[in-house]
Amino acid sequence: MTRKAKTNNLSRRNLIKLGAGAVGTGVLAAQLGSKLTFPEPAVAQKTDLTPDQSLEKLMEGNQRFVNKKRQSPNQDFERLAEVAKGQKPFAAILGCADSRFPSEIIFDQGLGDLFVCRVAGNVATPEEIGSLEFGSLVLGTKVIVVVGHKRCGAVEATIKGAQVPGQIASLLDAIKPAVEETEGKSGDRLENASKANVMLQAERLKSSPVISQLIQENKLKVVGAYYDLDTGVVSLVS
Numbered sequence: 001m002t003r004k005a006k007t008n009n010l011s012r013r014n015l016i017k018l019g020a021g022a023v024g025t026g027v028l029a030a031q032l033g034s035k036l037t038f039p040e041p042a043v044a045q046k047t048d049l050t051p052d053q054s055l056e057k058l059m060e061g062n063q064r065f066v067n068k069k070r071q072s073p074n075q076d077f078e079r080l081a082e083v084a085k086g087q088k089p090f091a092a093i094l095g096c097a098d099s100r101f102p103s104e105i106i107f108d109q110g111l112g113d114l115f116v117c118r119v120a121g122n123v124a125t126p127e128e129i130g131s132l133e134f135g136s137l138v139l140g141t142k143v144i145v146v147v148g149h150k151r152c153g154a155v156e157a158t159i160k161g162a163q164v165p166g167q168i169a170s171l172l173d174a175i176k177p178a179v180e181e182t183e184g185k186s187g188d189r190l191e192n193a194s195k196a197n198v199m200l201q202a203e204r205l206k207s208s209p210v211i212s213q214l215i216q217e218n219k220l221k222v223v224g225a226y227y228d229l230d231t232g233v234v235s236l237v238s
Helices: 003-037 051-066 077-084 126-137 153-160 168-182 189-206 209-216
Strands: 091-095 114-118 143-149 221-227 234-237
Touching (some): 051 143, 051 221, 114 126, 126 143, 126 209, 143 189, 153 168, 153 189, 168 189, 189 221, 189 234, 209 221
Parallel strands (some): 091 114, 143 221
Antiparallel strands (some): 221 234
């Protein structure tokens, strides 16, 4: 075989390899793109609890906390090793960043049980909504509970029209509609506004196409709740 023929043969061979590689990469990219657009829950993330049962499990945990009968489940090193391989939280919490009510404690849950998002004023920002979409669609949480609380500083600052620096103002702006809605109503103004804010943020979550679709399919429930700092009681808000 001449040198020229060898060169042509090698060129054709390389072209075939390059083409095959390009096709393979294209198929892989398409598959990855499909999974990113329509993520599929892993088998390990599935749970048999319904949305109502998941909410009941949370509230039962809070009753144990209030009655000083915490079981502190799923908090040992065996559970640590188990969830290191994959998580399957049964519930998600959108709570205030306030340091006085960590969700796993007040609901008496453990590692891998709750998918928790915390932000001052329990505000449903785009980032929080996206996180909770992931928690419900991909990880399989069956209930999202928006938890406000007594004497919330973010709500109080909004009521007072506080002039705040940096990005704090964006949080207060998100709470303002709830404050305006409860203006002039009887009862404790801060408590009224805090509960109205819980429902406002819950409605914002429900406006998500991802979350609303799961609700329609009876795969998810979104509810509001209010935490009493003095008693530890979580009560549902409607």
